[in-house]
Amino acid sequence: MAFKLRDNEEIKMKATFHWSDYLVAGFWAFICTPGFFVSMADDSNRMPSPVFFAIVAYAPLLYKILKNRSKKYLITNQRLYIENGILTKTATDVPLNKINDIAFSQNFIERLFDVGSLSILTGNDKGNNVKGIVNPEGFRECLSKYCNHKAS
Template sequence: MGLPKNSLTEDEKIVLEFHPHWSTLVATIFWAIVAVVVAGVVIFFIPDGDSQTLIRLIVAAVGVVAVIVVGLLPFLRWVTTSYTLTNRRLVMRHGILSRSGRDIPLTRVNDVSFSHGLIERVLGTGTLVVESGGENGQLVLKKIPRVEHTQSQLYRLVEELTDGDGIRP
């Protein structure tokens, strides 16, 4: 679910397309598994009786709702969040039912930096900070995959647009 090709301007080319790093889904997967296990254990230990089937169905329904809330919705949020770097702009899009986005023309980018801790470095993720001249100023993007590569590509494109002399055409 990246940027549609018909959204590109003339002579605009996609350089990078990505979602937040997969590590953002670790907690989601963990809690979805916990919800399934808890529901399964509760269903297993429901004592025999007249309403055993009804109680099991209710517990199963609650378990399904829990999996949707803690598992499916965060996964859909991850899938529908995309970042696209073109040779002209940085494009962010997100939203499951309703979509919103932000485009930053590379000619307005003043500074690009990244940071990552030890675990983030091992996983190949980090935080990308893009400073732009505009009313929104600083944009902080967390859990960006290959953050160093993304930062260098973004910086390279900004330099190409400014012709390396700091003066924007």
């Protein structure tokens, strides 16, 4: 699915993901990397193959990178566009005049890195979640600005 602008529509803000979103997967790859080199040097076949260590070490990091590259969170002057999915894509258009509430959450560590999550609530669903974005307060303010602008 490709994002296409409608008539008289312009992008106001695009969410980006912070590098801290990769810390756990990157730390896991760092811990597993010595096992990869040990298994390459082991001639006795007691260690699992280097391919096994490479998959175990780097699969979570690769998955996280692909997952974040396949996400799009865009605010236009008409709607909020949410797209997710690596192999299967789901896209949601939320008209700005249908947004009732924007819930913001950020724990202590996320505050240090200026990362957070939003839950966008409309009248008839459980909400759309926007997770792990840089400058979540700015994203919320931009969304609120255009929601209020469309309502008045």
